[in-house]
Amino acid sequence: MPLRRTAALALSALVAAPVLAAAPAAAEPVTTEPVTTREPVAAAAGWLARQLVDGERFETVIGTDTYPDQGLTIDALLAFDAAGVAQDNARKALAWLGKPEVIGGYVTDDQGSRYAGAHAKLALAVLAQGGDPTDFGGVDLIAGLTALQAPSGRFTDRTTPPTDYTNSFTQSIAVIALERHDAAPGVAVDFLANSACPDGGFPLKFEQPTCTSQVDATAMAVQALLAAGRTATATEGLDWLVTQQADDGGFRDNGLPGDQGTTSNANSTGLAAQALRVGGRTAAADRAVAHLTGLQVGCGDDRTAGAIAYDGAGFKPGNAVRATTQAVLGLSGVGLAEISSAGDKPAAPVLDCTTTTTTTTTTTTTTEEPAPSTSDTTPAAPAAGSAGELARTGVATGPALLLGVLLVLAGALAMALGRKRYTTVKEEQ
Known part of the structure; x- marks a missing residue:
């Protein structure tokens, strides 16, 4: 598999990837006078928009090479729509994603491989922006996605050589995107619902010897099942999710190895807060939001004000962008099935530090x-x-x-x- 595709897959996988050795490429400084805000969610989204390269995309640098990061760009676009701001950047990002060389390097590759997660995630972004996912950049994302559904209902990659990167995130986003477009196939929803562990949560990886519920995967599955009308199964997932909330209001990624998954982080907390809000668990969602605002960088340095740190250790350039994208989803409380750019404001605001x-x-x-x-x-x-x-x-x-x-x-x-x-x-x- 070409290095370009391998790097893109590793860095835009549909799982929370908060800790990476390679940080997103830095954006050029913005010199125009910005709009200010005192709303945490708008300040976070505004900071995120100013990190985009050329105001339109994220890139990842590995060694001396720079690669387009379509997955992270889509995460940011969805964050802008959820926060109701930065639509100038959202439109630029969507236009960039629609370029033949960009979309071609994401949903497929030069060996003819096709990726279910990329089709689903990009279709969701197009729908959130009010576009047509059946004709985006000359690609029918819906047809491409449904063609990757196995008889079991699971969405899988078809690659050369055979490699499957799909997981619970893929299935959940596919169900949400198809529900928003028309309706997700019942067999696809059944596959996701039937993957639940005995404790009510959902695993990240399917068909493992032991079913281990994971916070991020459960948060995504709950949203998908609610969108598809599977309330009973979603409720069990919400019940499990509430039991995983830490005393500080945050959530840890219990799927990370060793000590990495022992403390609350912004990515898991953001996704959990979003699912809890959509599922009507207001008290738990409020506690999660309070944890996220506690991780938000305040005034003092214009370059970082408004960003969401990954954890209590404070702001780190290497993971702040990825942490902020999913934290914004939790702060907004808007579910993936409802996120829309309609009525959103064009500017990317900065945190108001005046008195x-x-x-x-x-x-x-x-x-x-x-x-x-x-x-x-x-x-x-x-x-x-x-x-x-x-x-x-x-x-x-x-x-x-x-x-x-x-x-x-x-x-x-x-x-x-x-x-x-x-x-x-x-x-x-």
Whole structure:
């Protein structure tokens, strides 16, 4: 298999891939004056948009070679649609994905191999953007996907040499995409539903000697089954998912080896929060969202403000993009079956780090407007070890208090001397 296709598959697989040795290629700095926001989900999506290369795509660098990352680009596009912002970038991304050389290097390869997951994921992105998946870039993604369905109902790859990269993510996304287009074949839904483990969760890999439920796979399967009307089986998956929520509100990837799966991470938490919200588990979803906002980078550095760190260790360039894409899904609460670009805003906003000033006749007081909550309930405090709370000014309480005292004294002196009073003060961020 050509290196180009092998690298693309490894890096755009339909499973959460939060920790990678190769980081996405850096984007060029944006110089235009941006729209600002205090909404965590919009700030995260805006940061994500500014990481795109040429505002349209993600690339992955391995050694001295650079490869297009169609899978990560689609993840970002879906995040923009879920957040309701960055549609200028979403449209550019879709146009890039529709180029013959780009789509051809993703759903197939130069040896004639065909990939079910790529067909399903791209079809979902096209549908979310209001496009026609039966004619995208000259490719009928729906026909291509259904042609890869086995008699058992499972969607599989057909490659040369024979290699199958499909898993529960593939099946779930295929069911969602086909349901959104028309209706998923009953046999395909049956295959997914019947793959559930005895505890109610869903495995990442099918037909293993031991059925081991995995958080990410269960979150995806639940959304697919709800979209297909299989409420009873989806409910059992939600029940299992709730039991996996950590005390900090987050979810760990119990499919990772060793110590990697022992702590909560943004990818698993984002997918779980999305599924819980769609499934009506409001309290658990709110706790997961609180964990995600606790991982969000606050003010202090314009280059990272708004991003979602992978875990409590803080922002790391190598995994922040992939963590943010799936965290946005959880913050938005919009399911994959409903994500749409309709009515979304074109700009990619930045986190608003300014303060609001109020003035009296004798003193000047600077107050900070709190960032709005992303849930209907009172938000929990940021998780311990968080990367920074949203809209943090970065100014310590002690110096701020001293500044207020000095301003009061200065105002009194100005009144006594009949000199012109200051009426406003803007705190530098």
